[in-house]
Amino acid sequence: MLAGARRKQDVAWSAPKLVCKIDAAEQLVTAAAARCRPRRSVREDAGRAVSERTAQREVRQGRRTLRLSNLDKVFWPAEGITKGDLLDFYEALAPVVVPHLRGRPFTMKRFPNGIDGKHFFQKDAPSHMPDWIRTAVFQTVSRRSGKPRTIRYPLVSDQLSLSWMVSMGCIDLNVPLSRIDRPQRPDVVLFDLDPSPDADFVECVRVAHLVRGALALLGLESCVKTSGSDGIHVIAPIARRHTFADTHLLASTVAGALARSHPGLVTTEFLKRKRRGVLIDVNQNGPGRTVASVYSVRPKPGAPVSTPLRWEELTENVRPQDYTMGVVLDRVGREGDLLSAAPTNSQPLGPALRALKEG
Numbered sequence: 352m353l354a355g356a357r358r359k360q361d362v363a364w365s366a367p368k369l370v371c372k373i374d375a376a377e378q379l380v381t382a383a384a385a386r387c388r389p390r391r392s393v394r395e396d397a398g399r400a401v402s403e404r405t406a407q408r409e410v411r412q413g414r415r416t417l418r419l420s421n422l423d424k425v426f427w428p429a430e431g432i433t434k435g436d437l438l439d440f441y442e443a444l445a446p447v448v449v450p451h452l453r454g455r456p457f458t459m460k461r462f463p464n465g466i467d468g469k470h471f472f473q474k475d476a477p478s479h480m481p482d483w484i485r486t487a488v489f490q491t492v493s494r495r496s497g498k499p500r501t502i503r504y505p506l507v508s509d510q511l512s513l514s515w516m517v518s519m520g521c522i523d524l525n526v527p528l529s530r531i532d533r534p535q536r537p538d539v540v541l542f543d544l545d546p547s548p549d550a551d552f553v554e555c556v557r558v559a560h561l562v563r564g565a566l567a568l569l570g571l572e573s574c575v576k577t578s579g580s581d582g583i584h585v586i587a588p589i590a591r592r593h594t595f596a597d598t599h600l601l602a603s604t605v606a607g608a609l610a611r612s613h614p615g616l617v618t619t620e621f622l623k624r625k626r627r628g629v630l631i632d633v634n635q636n637g638p639g640r641t642v643a644s645v646y647s648v649r650p651k652p653g654a655p656v657s658t659p660l661r662w663e664e665l666t667e668n669v670r671p672q673d674y675t676m677g678v679v680l681d682r683v684g685r686e687g688d689l690l691s692a693a694p695t696n697s698q699p700l701g702p703a704l705r706a707l708k709e710g
Contacts, residue, residue: 406420406422406423407419407420407421408422410442410511412509415481415483417511417514417515417518419435419438421434422434422435422438423435427465427466427653427654432676434517434520437654437676438514440676440680441517441648443680444683445510445513447687447688448513448644448645448646449507449509449510450688451645451646451690452507452526452644453508454506454530454531455506455507455526455527455530456487456489456504456506456526456527456531456534457505457507457516457525457526458472458474458504458525458641459472459474459477459505459519459521460472460473460521460523460525461520461521462522463520466650466651466652470520470650474502474504476504476505480505480515484512485505485508485512487503487506487531488502489502489504489534491639506531522649522650523579523643523647523657524643524644525641525642525643525647527639527642528541528642529591529595529638530591535595536594537589537598537636538588538590539587539588539589540571540587540589541585541586541635541642542562542586542632542633543584543632543635543642544558544562544578544584544629545581545629545632546581546628547618547623547630549627549628550628552581552582552670552671553667554629555581556583556666557667558583558616558628558631559575559583559585560665562631565608565609566585566605566703569601569605569706569707570703570706571587571698572587572588572694573586573587574690574693575659575665576657576658576690577655577657577658577674578657579648579649579658579671579674580671581671582629582671583665584642584657586693587698588693589700590697593700595637597700597704598700600704600707601700601704601707602633602636603619603633604707606619609631613628615627615628616628617629618630618631619631643657644657645657646658646679653672653675654675655672655675656679658674658679658682661689
């Protein structure tokens with residue numbers, strides 16, 4: 352059984368539109384027919400041939416009903432991947448996706464016309480959002496005007512709220528590094544590795560292992576995932592006793608030390624025209640900053656997925672484009688959520704910070 356599997360009363364039942372048998376490779380499963388199992392072929396259902404996805408359907412969970420429409424809208428034109436395909440993927444992986452989103456303010460990054468259309472960010476819950484989707488109210492300051500602002504963030508707490516977000520054109524899933532009950536207390540330190548134009552993913556892999564080694568010297572275990580874009584995320588889960596100033600200090604100190612000891616391979620330079628090697632970006636370690644959560648499908652060619660890896664899997668042969676929706680469904684179906692076995696959020700940051708000061 353997958354890590355994070357839900358109780359019977361939490362299961363969302365979807366009226367089946369396709370009946371499938373498992374047999375071939377590299378295709379998405381229909382969530383109504385199978386969970387986290389790859390590859391489908393369509394057969395006749397009760398004497399009625401089914402050859403195409405319907406443009407709309409309903410998903411029910413308890414007394415709640417979600418009507419999904421425009422499922423045949425193409426979100427990735429080159430690959431022919433539709434909005435319905437994206438929904439199928441997230442519905443199938445909801446048992447492992449939702450725990451990483453639950454309790455975190457959700458920022459909607461909407462692509463209503465797919466990856467080639469315009470997109471926009473929406474932090475405030477839309478007025479037409481169903482009232483059964485929970486929200487959390489935060490007081491903040493506008494970056495543009497500097498004036499106080501109240502934001503009512505939506506919360507993704509279950510499969511149905513996740514499906515609604517995707518139906519609104521949210522391709523990737525953006526959340527902060529802290530939770531609503533203690534918004535000023537992050538539960539991870541994030542190192543976002545981004546290759547410069549003169550570098551490639553092989554250099555990213557090397558730098559990720561350097562970051563892991565530096566954290567280990569400070570007594571911190573870490574885990575790793577592809578960003579789903581061009582880079583890698585190295586994550587150190589920590590106890591929620593520290594501030595964003597603490598996590599930023601640790602991350603920036605480690606990044607700076609690696610840049611000095613590995614010039615040309617590691618950099619902290621943000622100006623692209625001056626940058627060489629792999630940038631270690633630590634600026635997401637701050638209040639209100641968001642990151643694409645694990646298992647996010649990214650709005651990039653090929654629809655790559657931000658995928659957790661074992662450290663021994665992160666070799667120079669890895670390419671982020673290899674982790675497509677079909678591959679990830681297969682992988683999770685076989686192995687469950689690798690991050691469920693990651694270091695717990697009980698690692699104290701204090702000893703590492705003291706070691707840096709003493710060093």
